[in-house]
Amino acid sequence: MSESVKTGKSNASAIGSKKTTDQSVLPIEATNDFVVKFANVNGSGSASANALFAKSVFRMGVPVTPRNIFPSNIQGLPTWYEVRISEQGYTARRAGGVDFMVSVNPQSMADDVREVRPGGYFFYDSTRPLDIRLLRRDINYVGVPLTEITNRAYDDARLRQLFKNVIYVGALAALLNIDMGVLEQLIAEQFAGKKKLIEPNCSALKLGFDAISDEHSCGLRIEKRDLIGDQILLSGNSACGLGAVYAGATVAAWYPITPSTSVAEAFEKYAGKLRIDPDTGHRNYVVIQAEDELAAMGMVIGANWNGARSFTATSGPGVSLMTEFLGLAYFAEVPAVLIDVQRAGPSTGMPTRTQQSDILSTVYASHGDTRHIVLLPSNPKECFELTAASFDIAERLQTPVIVLTDLDIGMNDSLCDPLEWDDSHTYDRGKVLDAEALDNIERFGRYLDEDGDGITPRTLPGTHPEKGAFFTRGTSRDEYATYTEKGDAYERNMQRLLRKWNGASEYLPAPIEKGSGASVGIIHFGTSVAAVHEAIDQLAHAGIGADSLQLLAVPFHDSVAAFIDKHESVFVVEQNRDAQMRTVLVTELEIDPARLQPVLYYDGSPLTADTVYTKIVEVLGKASVSASTSTTTIAGNSDTAAGD
């Protein structure tokens, strides 16, 4: 950003507010279907004001999907908050630029101006003149003297910074037709515990609202609808933490790492509310911030070995550190739950950006022959349900279960159906023998497969004075847990583990199939779901029918192979460079790699429908239909090119 913007001494233009000067481009007019993006400085307190904006749209009954786009930094760098408002209920990030840019960060202003769609709106602080180089003839400028208004109303520097954020929300309410009553109600709820803050926030809101006059005009409108129903707005990480509480997890061991940190924090928050012994005030849970991820996983394994449900949450680099322990838990057959909120890249990569690139490193984590169960939630409700289910699965199969989410779902609030818990569900604690059961058997064989399903009985320490004690070890052993290096005993054990793996899908959630007999099939999982469903609508508009299959778990249910069999063209959509899920599909299902067309995207931003649509159309050789049919594809959009 040039110095002139800050000083206003040169290259400055007092444009105030003005419409497009390029007569061939009309201002965008849209109701309940546009993208608003806030360009802020991180650490400036903008997050709660931006969330207030998104929540007001939600309360007006219009589907809304907010996303934080932030740097790996605490204060001073650019951060964005992108809100997609879609009456049709599309929740994927939309390609093709922003309809309304709220620019309150001079640092990123040049980039922010470029990102506005032709005919879109650029809202900025007009206290100082705008750099003339930021002028585009094909967009509308909405100038509001935010600093001037703020400085006039407040003396304190901190108040000025905080209320400036609320003031622009008030201005947006006037511009976009947001119900002030809804905003005031949200503020009242937010500060229910600090009532004296309600009035000043509402005043700030009004200052912004009143700053908008007839000279400002905006063709974007939010109108009340009833499209939300009983849906909720929740982050995946909160849902995972809550799922662990409901599953009866008592031990959380973790090490801070973006973007998973808020999983452990959510567990602590909800357990702190719901798990305090009413009689003694003692906690019925423990959260241990470990010294590193190795220790976190060790604690999880120790607790589960001892019969307490325990989990950890981490991201890719943490998974790397936990890998030795994952091998131990697989081989020694100790239940464990690991929530991996994926981020971008090998090494430190892009820690605040999203990807689905830990598939191979989780499914086949550790040395030797290992395979792990992986669950793949795509929205907060599934985060809650699959996290809760993971503890049953881990204890039933006596093995690690990895819940694979990502930053996009984990750290952003997204719309989903309300959470539900079936009170008739009883936790599946697996084959654990108590003292009475031990009394009734001749000889306890920890690794003796009497049921033929590969799952053998275990005992917990301290159960019985004479029977059931055994040595858990990462070394090879026989059916009675006695150390051995005999090859046949090792092979028998490894074959049994494979038997357990092959029967595992019975306990795993089945994939979700949509469509009816099209020749194109799209396999996807996790946060690609929104983009894929929107792309399928785009494809339908272009005359291409497509079915979809949302994977929820590895190993795969039989219906996955069947889905591939019955579709002529099968695409696998995933957010990584190396087509990792395709590799797992090819390996596990033993299918011809040529049967699966990769649709890859990995620039760290959330997947858009256009990326999926464009790639599929290209592969199908029908490129000619692309430009004219997709409502959201914008010429020259850089998003669509990335990742192939």
Place this chain on the structure above:
Amino acid sequence: MSYQKPTFRHPQLPRNGLDLTRSSYEGLISTLCAGCGHDSISAAVIQACWELDIEPHRVAKVSGIGCSSKSPTYFLNKSHGFNSVHGRMPSVATGANVANHELTYIGVSGDGDSASIGMGQFAHVVRRNLNMLYLVENNGCYGLTKGQDSATADEGSKSKSGLENPFENIDLVGVALEIGATFVARSFSGDKDQLVPLMKAALSHRGFALIDVISPCVTFNNHHGSTKSYDYTRDHIHTGNIVDFVPARSEITAHYDAGDTTLVDLHDGSSLNLAKAQPDYDPGDKGAAVNALLKSREKGEILTGLIYIDTTEPDFHEVMSLGAAPLNSLSQETLCPGNEQLQKLNAGFR
């Protein structure tokens, strides 16, 4: 209910308060080298647990990797054991302990396992004051990979091939003192009279109890020039204090002249009677403990005995505000908040 079944195999053998003979505390036959110090330590564990009337199945044995970490197989065969990952026993012990604080936790580690690959986890389990007995079977070398120097090998100590160790050693006793251990002791595998009472005291201590046991490696580190050999250790040992453990149920009688003993009360009502080799040594004084350690080191002596004890610090269980009922015993009814509560939470997400 009782699962105590008397064993009648050797009616003439002495029995403890649970009517159990020592054989109920034994493990499998050791596969360590003949004369290995670790086997003496296993024997001391058996003796200490037997004398303390600990129910064998209420002990959990945890270890890392190495010769030392194999040894839990050779004691307490009726206890569950977990031979985990190299250097990571402390984390497994921590998870197990928070799941069920009612069991007695005995961790067995070695000098490589604790002072090299597991230094981080060792430091943090000390900080947390996890209630466990942490035994370091310290032979100054890597036995299972044939005798490489470990981080506790003294500077100048010669390996079997005759090479001098050029690096400063890490003294786990000193490290533990520095980072807040509440029970720090050192002993020698060849000194059962000192080791058994120390173990009994450590098992009765509520909090983290370290016993660094010099345990010569007869195969790779018992030669002339090694400072962890039997001969060198016997020649340089300095007994800081003589420990007499007094169980809770026994009347405390004066075995020592009042002026030369210190009585330390432990949480379970038992006591330690310390006969001092040096009249001015107070094991409750950390400064004195650090000083004694440094002085013995300057003199080339190996200070043994109970070096430091603090019975006032809360253990990890208490710090984490956990209740009397073990976490692994809580029912679904206690743990699951139910759908009605979830619907209230849903309302907050709108």
